Amino acid sequence: MESAILTGRPLSPADVLRWTCPHDRLAGRGCVTCYQASADADPALPLWDVAVWFTIPGPIPIRALQDVHRHGRRFTLDQPSTPLIYLLSGQTRAGSGAEAVAGVAGFLLQNRHIVQEFTVTEIRAIHS
Numbered sequence: 503m504e505s506a507i508l509t510g511r512p513l514s515p516a517d518v519l520r521w522t523c524p525h526d527r528l529a530g531r532g533c534v535t536c537y538q539a540s541a542d543a544d545p546a547l548p549l550w551d552v553a554v555w556f557t558i559p560g561p562i563p564i565r566a567l568q569d570v571h572r573h574g575r576r577f578t579l580d581q582p583s584t585p586l587i588y589l590l591s592g593q594t595r596a597g598s599g600a601e602a603v604a605g606v607a608g609f610l611l612q613n614r615h616i617v618q619e620f621t622v623t624e625i626r627a628i629h630s
């Protein structure tokens with residue numbers, strides 16, 4: 503399992519390297535290119551269980567939450583018990599944990615009608 507907490511203190515240089523996708527984006531910020539690549543990823547690539555926790559300035563309307571299931575293919579957006587913290591999770595194929603997380607978080611970038619602004623607080627990628 504690879505995971506990182508992104509709030510509180512900056513990532514170490516080693517973690518920055520580990521969590522930067524091939525397009526030079528930090529996985530927690532999301533990468534639209536990784537997201538699009540994950541749509542038809544090579545089936546030979548490893549499968550990852552990804553979890554991305556994020557906060558937003560205000561609550562996501564129920565309708566937008568439901569929308570995730572329509573647009574989100576295999577992703578799920580849940581609201582754990584803590585207010586204004588959401589969990590986006592799903593399975594994706596990618597060459598590394600960083601790409602897997604960047605692709606899942608990229609879903610949020612690609613779907614601004616769901617969340618306009620978000621801050622990722624924690625990321626996790628498990629090689630399944």
Ligand SMILES: [Zn+2]
Binds near residue numbers: 604
């Ligand atoms: Zn990328």
